[in-house]
Structure formats: structure tokens, C-alpha cells
Amino acid sequence: MQLAYIARRFAxxxxxxxxxATLNFFLPKLSGQxxxxxxxxxxxxxxxxxxxxxxxxxxxYDKRFGLDKPLWQQYLTYLRDTSRLDFNYSIANYPRTVRxxxxxxxxxxxxxxxxxxxxxxxxxxxxxxxxxxxxxPRWMRWLMPxxxxxxxxxxxxxxxxxxxxxxxxxxxxxxxxGYTAGAIPSLSIGFVWDVVSHALLPALSIVxxxxxxxxxxxxxxxxxxxxxDYVTFAEAKGLSSSTIFxxxxxxxxxxxxxxxxxxxxxxxxxxxVLVEVIFGYPGIGALLFQAIRENDYFLxxxxxxxxxxxxxxxxxxLDVMYPWLDPRISYRRA
Amino acid sequence: MLGYLRRNVSLSIGILLLSLLALFIAIGSLTVDTDLxxxxxxxxxxxxxxxxxxxxxxxxxxxxxxxxxxTPLTLKIGFIAGFLGVGIGTVLAFIAGYYRGLTDTVIRxxxxxxxxxxxxxxxxxxxxxxxxxxTVNEMALVVASLAWLNPTRTxxxxxxxxxxxxxxxxxxxxxxxxxxxxxxxxxPNLLPYLAATLVNAVSAAILASVGLEVLxxxxxxxxxxxxxxxxINFNAAILNGWWWWWVAPTVIILIVFLGLxxxxxxxxxxxxxxxxxxx
Numbered sequence: 001m002q003l004a005y006i007a008r009r010f011a012x013x014x015x016x017x018x019x020x021a022t023l024n025f026f027l028p029k030l031s032g033q034x035x036x037x038x039x040x041x042x043x044x045x046x047x048x049x050x051x052x053x054x055x056x057x058x059x060x061y062d063k064r065f066g067l068d069k070p071l072w073q074q075y076l077t078y079l080r081d082t083s084r085l086d087f088n089y090s091i092a093n094y095p096r097t098v099r100x101x102x103x104x105x106x107x108x109x110x111x112x113x114x115x116x117x118x119x120x121x122x123x124x125x126x127x128x129x130x131x132x133x134x135x136x137p138r139w140m141r142w143l144m145p146x147x148x149x150x151x152x153x154x155x156x157x158x159x160x161x162x163x164x165x166x167x168x169x170x171x172x173x174x175x176x177x178g179y180t181a182g183a184i185p186s187l188s189i190g191f192v193w194d195v196v197s198h199a200l201l202p203a204l205s206i207v208x209x210x211x212x213x214x215x216x217x218x219x220x221x222x223x224x225x226x227x228x229d230y231v232t233f234a235e236a237k238g239l240s241s242s243t244i245f246x247x248x249x250x251x252x253x254x255x256x257x258x259x260x261x262x263x264x265x266x267x268x269x270x271x272x273v274l275v276e277v278i279f280g281y282p283g284i285g286a287l288l289f290q291a292i293r294e295n296d297y298f299l300x301x302x303x304x305x306x307x308x309x310x311x312x313x314x315x316x317x318l319d320v321m322y323p324w325l326d327p328r329i330s331y332r333r334a
Numbered sequence: 335m336l337g338y339l340r341r342n343v344s345l346s347i348g349i350l351l352l353s354l355l356a357l358f359i360a361i362g363s364l365t366v367d368t369d370l371x372x373x374x375x376x377x378x379x380x381x382x383x384x385x386x387x388x389x390x391x392x393x394x395x396x397x398x399x400x401x402x403x404x405t406p407l408t409l410k411i412g413f414i415a416g417f418l419g420v421g422i423g424t425v426l427a428f429i430a431g432y433y434r435g436l437t438d439t440v441i442r443x444x445x446x447x448x449x450x451x452x453x454x455x456x457x458x459x460x461x462x463x464x465x466x467x468x469t470v471n472e473m474a475l476v477v478a479s480l481a482w483l484n485p486t487r488t489x490x491x492x493x494x495x496x497x498x499x500x501x502x503x504x505x506x507x508x509x510x511x512x513x514x515x516x517x518x519x520x521x522p523n524l525l526p527y528l529a530a531t532l533v534n535a536v537s538a539a540i541l542a543s544v545g546l547e548v549l550x551x552x553x554x555x556x557x558x559x560x561x562x563x564x565x566i567n568f569n570a571a572i573l574n575g576w577w578w579w580w581v582a583p584t585v586i587i588l589i590v591f592l593g594l595x596x597x598x599x600x601x602x603x604x605x606x607x608x609x610x611x612x613x
Binding site for chain 1: 447449450451452453454455456458459460462463541544545548549550551563566567572573575577580584587588591592594595596599
């Protein structure tokens with residue numbers, strides 16, 4: 001049964017990948033725009049030089065990128081290339097390939113997002129559980145309103161405010177880039193601290209907002225769980241309150257949180273993209289921003305495809321892990 | 335009414351914040367010349383003074399005028415996209431949840447898959463594809479293209495529980511037709527829930543539109559809040575110490591999101607009385 005579930009879930013993943021690729025291919029075609037021509041025209045105008053030879057250049061580039069073939073053939077070629085993670089050359093940064101540029105940016109985003117998501121999920125879940133727990137210290141009640149308010153703010157807006165407070169007013173932290181310009185990447189303590197300190201502000205703006213969301217969700221689940229009969233029974237048995245809190249309430253209330261995590265990944269990433277733009281953090285978001293500015297179609301498509309696939313993979317892993325977290329769920333179809 | 339508002343604190347906070355905003359727009363549009371929101375209409379980069387209450391930006395726009403002209407535009411994008419999203423979502427949710435069958439499988443499948451994909455990125459692909467300068471209305475349509483996913487999913491879940499209720503059963507036995515049951519029996523009971531969903535959708539749509547605008551995919555000529563943020567980021571206003579430039583739009587966006595958030599929470603409480611115990 002387990003295998004059938006995983007196979008079905010994997011089929012959904014493949015469907016997502018195929019849809020993303022197809023969307024990526026056809027949407028720009030629908031608009032009837034010609035990215036190569038547009039880019040060449042733009043450069044030509046920048047150079048104060050137009051017309052002569054432009055048509056020939058467009059033709060040559062079209063041949064180079066395979067844009068002169070019939071549409072279905074282009075589509076098949078596109079699918080084949082995409083399945084090999086070959087996203088063609090960057091239009092604006094020729095001869096660099098899109099794959100190369102994306103590969104450079106991915107570790108930054110994965111690092112920033114992985115750490116902040118885990119942190120905010122862990123802190124938020126624990127905090128939310130304590131907020132609903134009658135035995136928690138009283139001062140914790142005061143945390144609720146600020147958590148609610150923070151939760152409603154977009155990541156990047158908090159980023160702006162934090163920049164002003166912690167980088168401009170009190171110049172504590174650096175605010176631009178992934179490390180000090182000119183620093184040589186190495187494994188020395190100095191460089192590691194440099195990277196960490198550059199990541200602190202973007203990370204803080206994500207963690208502060210996201211923690212509130214997880215805490216609110218967890219608190220709601222805890223309230224429901226604490227009303228369950230088995231909790232009353234555990235109390236009647238005289239189990240210690242920490243056992244009831246950890247093994248009875250928290251353990252059960254955390255399950256919907258994990259489902260929510262799988263669903264929220266996409267939103268978190270959308271928010272993080274903007275945080276990177278605000279802080280000029282050298283990840284996927286900043287690269288995307290650059291690609292949009294430079295009208296670099298292939299780069300935009302490559303980034304969007306990579307991200308959708310990566311997120312699809314992350315949700316796949318979470319979904320497959322879920323029955324392991326919750327033994328009540330068998331892999332069988334409901 | 336007042337007594338209820340006192341009990342439902344979130345709802346009152348939400349209404350209060352949004353009324354403040356409405357008041358600002360109303361008074362502003364009566365007293366401020368919104369022509370000054372165009373570039374080169376005032377001296378550039380002046381801190382707040384009696385002539386320019388909110389100061390001016392680098393392109394020579396009066397920021398008070400830009401806020402008065404831009405806030406309604408941003409809200410408009412949110413409302414159009416939100417209404418379209420919830421409208422389409424409600425129809426799909428009823429078709430899927432009430433009639434079940436293959437249509438349900440398809441609709442639910444699309445919504446479920448669509449929700450795991452990062453919305454902003456798909457919107458970017460769409461926005462880039464239809465480029466050539468989006469107008470505010472086109473912007474709303476772009477955002478609306480994904481805004482129905484979440485409402486469809488959540489309303490469908492509600493419809494599923496509603497259709498098993500006794501009164502729906504009775505109506506069915508009385509020979510009421512499907513559309514009639516949906517409109518006359520189920521809809522009225524879902525209204526508070528739909529209202530909460532709508533507010534949520536408007537907030538999500540504003541967030542998405544501001545996101546696109548910060549990335550530079552918005553209507554470049556319009557003074558929407560997101561475009562102002564784009565120029566702030568573009569000119570590194572924070573590091574240059576031009577604080578008045580970013581304070582006004584930040585505060586207004588904060589009020590918009592906080593107001594809509596508390597309104598949703600308050601409406602949720604009306605729709606789902608069980609939440610009251612938890613609060």
C-alpha cells in the first residue's frame with residue numbers, strides 16, 4: 001500500500017513539473033512578444049544604432065535558440081532541454097547559461113529560507129502550544145497581540161522597517177549583499193561571521209513574521225486538543241503535567257501544523273523573494289529581480305521552473321513523511 | 335450592535351483601522367490636489383513642511399498627494415481581484431462540493447496543486463508575458479487569475495459539511511432543485527463565512543499586487559503604494575536618510591494589512607461561534 005501511495009504522490013509531482021514547464025513555454029508565446037528581437041532592439045537603441053542588419057541578427061539568433069522551427073517542435077525541444085535542466089543561455093548575460101546563474105543563487109536562498117523556516121516553525125509551534133497551556137507563565141499572555149499584529153505584516157515591509165532601525169539608525173548590521181564586497185570566500189571564522197551577519201536582517205524579518213503565524217495556528221489546535229477525552233483521562237490518571245503537555249497535547253496538535261507547513265512553503269517563498277530584493281541578498285529573489293529588469297526571459301523562466309520543481313519536491317517529501325508522523329493515517333485511499 | 339462590537343474586539347479594531355484609512359482618503363481627495371502626484375510637480379526630496387505635509391520624493395512628487403491618489407488604486411486592485419476570486423471560487427466550490435463526482439475531483443485537484451505552487455512566481459510569468467506596461471485594471475486581472483484557488487478550496491470544505499445538514503436534506507426531499515437549494519438554503523448560512531473569505535482574498539490580492547510592483551512589474555506611471563515602494567527601493571531611500579519617503583507608504587500599508595487581518599478574525603468569529611471560547 002505504501003508503495004502505491006508514494007507512486008501516486010510522485011505522479012502528482014511529475015504533473016506539477018510538466019504543468020510548470022508547459023505554462024513557462026506557452027504563456028510568453030501567447031503574448032506574441034519576441035524576446036530576442038526586443039532585446040536586440042533595446043541594445044541597438046542603447047548604442048544609438050538601429051536598423052541595418054538587425055533583421056539578419058534576429059534571424060541568426062532565432063536559429064541559434066531554435067526559435068525558427070514550428071511551435072510543436074519547439075515545445076518538444078523545450079521539454080527535452082528542461083528535463084535535463086538546460087534552460088538555454090541568459091539573454092542579457094550571454095554567454096552565461098541560465099543553469100549556471102541559478103545554481104549560483106540557489107544555495108543562498110536555500111540557506112536563508114531553510115534556516116528561517118525551521119526556526120520560525122519550531123519557535124512558533126512551541127510558543128503557540130505554551131500560549132494555550134494553562135500552566136504557562138502569565139507574562140506569555142502579553143505576547144499574543146504583538147504576534148497577531150506581526151503575523152499580518154508582509155515580510156519585506158518588516159524588512160524595510162528593520163533596515164531603518166538596525167542598519168541606519170543604529171548601524172549594527174550590514175544590509176546589502178550576502179557578504180562584504182571584495183571579501184574572498186573562504187572557510188575562515190571572519191568570513192563565516194561576515195556571511196552570517198549579512199543574513200541576520202533578512203532572516204530576522206522572515207522569522208519575526210512567520211513565527212506569529214505558526215504560533216496562532218498551533219494555539220488554535222492546542223485548544224481543541226486539550227478538550228479531547230484522552231487528555232481528561234490522562235489528567236485523571238494523575239500523569240505529570242509535563243507528560244500531558246508534551247506527549248498528549250503537543251504531540252497531537254503538531255500534526256496539522258506539518259500539513260500547514262507543506263501548504264505554506266509556496267507563500268513563504270513568495271515572501272522571501274521580496275525580502276531578498278529589499279536586502280539585495282544574492283539568492284533566487286534578487287536574481288529574479290535582475291532578470292525582470294533586464295528583460296531576460298530565459299532567466300526568468302529558468303528561475304520560476306527551478307523554484308516550482310524544488311517546492312514540489314519539498315511538499316512531496318513532507319507528504320510522504322506525514323503518515324510516519326501520524327500512525328493513524330495509513331497510506332490507503334480514504 | 336455597539337455591545338457586540340465591544341465583545342468582538344478584533345472586529346472593532348479592524349473596522350476602526352479601515353475607517354481611519356477611508357477618512358484619510360476622503361478628506362485627502364477633497365483637500366489635496368492629486369495632480370501633484372505626478373513627477374516634476376514640486377521640488378524634489380524635500381522633508382515634510384507646511385507646503386508638503388508628507389515631504390516630496392526624488393521625482394518631484396508630493397507624497398501626500400501620491401498617497402491620496404495611490405491608496406485607492408491599491409485598494410481597487412485588491413477589491414477587483416478579491417471579488418473576482420471569491421466569486422469564481424464560490425461558484426466552483428458549490429459545483430464541486432454540492433454535485434461531487436468527476437467535476438469535484440478535477441476542481442479539487444487543480445486547486446490543491448495550484449496552492450502548492452508559489453503564486454507570486456506564476457504571477458510574475460503572467461505579468462512578464464503581457465508586458466508593455468500593465469494598467470491598474472490589468473494588474474487586478476493578473477492577480478485575480480490565481481485569486482480563486484484558495485477560496486475554492488476553503489468554501490468547498492464548508493459546502494461539504496453543509497450539504498449533509500438536516501435542513502438541506504429536508505429541502506431535497508421537498509423536491510427543491512439543486513440551484514435553488516444552493517441559493518436559498520446554503521448561501522444564507524455561508525454568508526458570514528464568505529465575508530471572511532472575501533476580506534482574506536482582498537488582503538492576499540493586495541499583497542500579491544504590491545509584491546509584483548516592488549519587483550518592478552506594476553503600472554510604472556501610477557502612484558500605487560507598491561510602485562512607491564519600488565521607487566524607494568530603487569533609490570535606496572532608507573540608506574540615503576530620506577525617511578519621510580518610506581514612512582508614509584509603510585504606515586498606510588501597515589494599516590491596510592492590519593485592518594483587513596483583524597476584520598477577517600472578527601468575521602471568522604461571527605461565522606464560527608466556537609472560536610469565541612478559544613479567545
